[in-house]
Amino acid sequence: MTQAGRVAAVGTSRGTRRRGRTGRATWTAAVLAAALTASLTAGCSSGGERDDGRSPSGTASGERTPPAAGGVLAVKIDNARKARPHTGLDAADIVYVEQVEGGLSRLLAVYATHLPETVGPVRSARESDLELLRQFHRPTLAFSGAQSKLLPLVDEAPLRAEPPGRTREAYFRGNDRPAPHNLYLRPDRLLPATPGPRALTTTGFRHGPAPAGGSPETSRTVRFPAASFTFTWSAHRDGWLVAMDGTDARTTDGQRLAPATVVVQHVHIRTSDFHDSNGNVTPYIETVGSGRAEVLRDGKSYDAHWKRDVATDGTRFTTGDGTPLNFADGQVWVVFVKA
Structure with missing residues (x-):
């Protein structure tokens, strides 16, 4: 085997x-x-x-x-x-x-x-x-x-x-x-054991009912220079089916990956002091700061604002009027894209 x-x-x-x-x-x-x-x-x-x-x-x-x-x-x-x-x-x-x-x-x-x-x-x-x-x-x-x-x-x-x-x-x-x-x-x-959901409370993520508004969304593609991710809403799975580089993303047992919430977070990406053997510089993703984001849940897209003041803080996501934006229950994917 x-x-x-x-x-x-x-x-x-x-x-x-x-x-x-x-x-x-x-x-x-x-x-x-x-x-x-x-x-x-x-x-x-x-x-x-x-x-x-x-x-x-x-x-x-x-x-x-x-x-x-x-x-x-x-x-x-x-x-x-x-x-x-x-x-x-x-x-x-x-x-x-x-x-x-x-x-x-x-x-x-x-x-x-x-x-x-x-x-x-x-x-x-x-x-x-x-x-x-x-x-x-x-x-x-x-x-x-x-x-x-x-x-x-x-x-x-x-x-x-x-x-x-x-x-x-x-x-x-x-x-x-x-x-x-x-x-x-x-x-x-x-x-030896799972730490439990309390270990996730420091992320700043909130789970609960969907906020008002939002735009119907059936599919969203995020592109890197040499990679792509497509998230397609599935009411049957109550989640976003993932495709990577144009191919359905599955686990080794054949299950499609389908997170309940997908966050497209626009961040500053700068060069770091590191590079690979071909001379390609390693990007540094700055996750402390603030910016815009799109939150995908329940077949809709919500415009959001993210903020993380210091590294020891979690990231807060809010709607345009400053209301905390709840995520759906289940797995969360956060995709960092260049602002």
């Missing part, structure tokens, strides 16, 4: 999770096999990023830091074409869509109310992630590595960094796709 088949068998989708964990024994055997594969398979990242299973400090001690009480799990997820379909993305409470080098995209998935058995593929962190995650209390960041010059900043950030070298049993490499697009995370090896 391929790695994709294994992760589908353990039930990473919401519907499969309700059927319980009858395949646990099979999963354990598959994990052991995958762990052996991981010890023999090395994946390399571009641009001087380290994807070698070492901790940010450069030590591979394997020591496990005790989890912070109530902290969310944030996972940096690969979004190259070879990395799809994703595993466990439908279980995230929030998915942030970020532009990276060459106009491509990566995802940062945040988990608080449910921990799927597998998440991935996992890739490297970016400087923008550190500012974005300051809104959470001592989050855990799972990532494959980072550029060597960025690692000291990761060490200094108020988060629990968990690359493969720090808690080795939390990661394995699959056999169904080439490295570096085949690194997967077992979340329960990092967090």
Whole structure:
């Protein structure tokens, strides 16, 4: 059975999770096999990023830091074409869509109310992630590595960094796709339990009834220089069906991704001090500040204003008259686009 088949068998989708964990024994055997594969398979990242299973400090001690009480799990997820379909993305409470080098995209998935058995593929962190995650209390960041010059900043950030070298049993490499697009995370090896919805209250997001007004919206496309995302309203799913680069976005078990709320947040994107091996500069996404946004929910689009005063604050979304703008219950996608 391929790695994709294994992760589908353990039930990473919401519907499969309700059927319980009858395949646990099979999963354990598959994990052991995958762990052996991981010890023999090395994946390399571009641009001087380290994807070698070492901790940010450069030590591979394997020591496990005790989890912070109530902290969310944030996972940096690969979004190259070879990395799809994703595993466990439908279980995230929030998915942030970020532009990276060459106009491509990566995802940062945040988990608080449910921990799927597998998440991935996992890739490297970016400087923008550190500012974005300051809104959470001592989050855990799972990532494959980072550029060597960025690692000291990761060490200094108020988060629990968990690359493969720090808690080795939390990661394995699959056999169904080439490295570096085949690194997967077992979340329960990092967090003993879900932190719960209270861990998300720092985001500033509000959930509740839809505001008055809004414009009917059936589809919205957001374009990066080398990537695109289309969100199409589905009354049947009560959510926005996601397409990436013109292809339906599905999980490894075949489920369409369909967040209840999509936020298109216009932000300042500047160049950072980092670049990849081809000389492409890494964009820095400024999530502290203010600007305009569009909030998609219930088949409508609402013009909004966003504001985040400091990094330790969440982001507040309001309508034109300053009324807080409620999101629909369910998964939220936030797509950062250049203002």
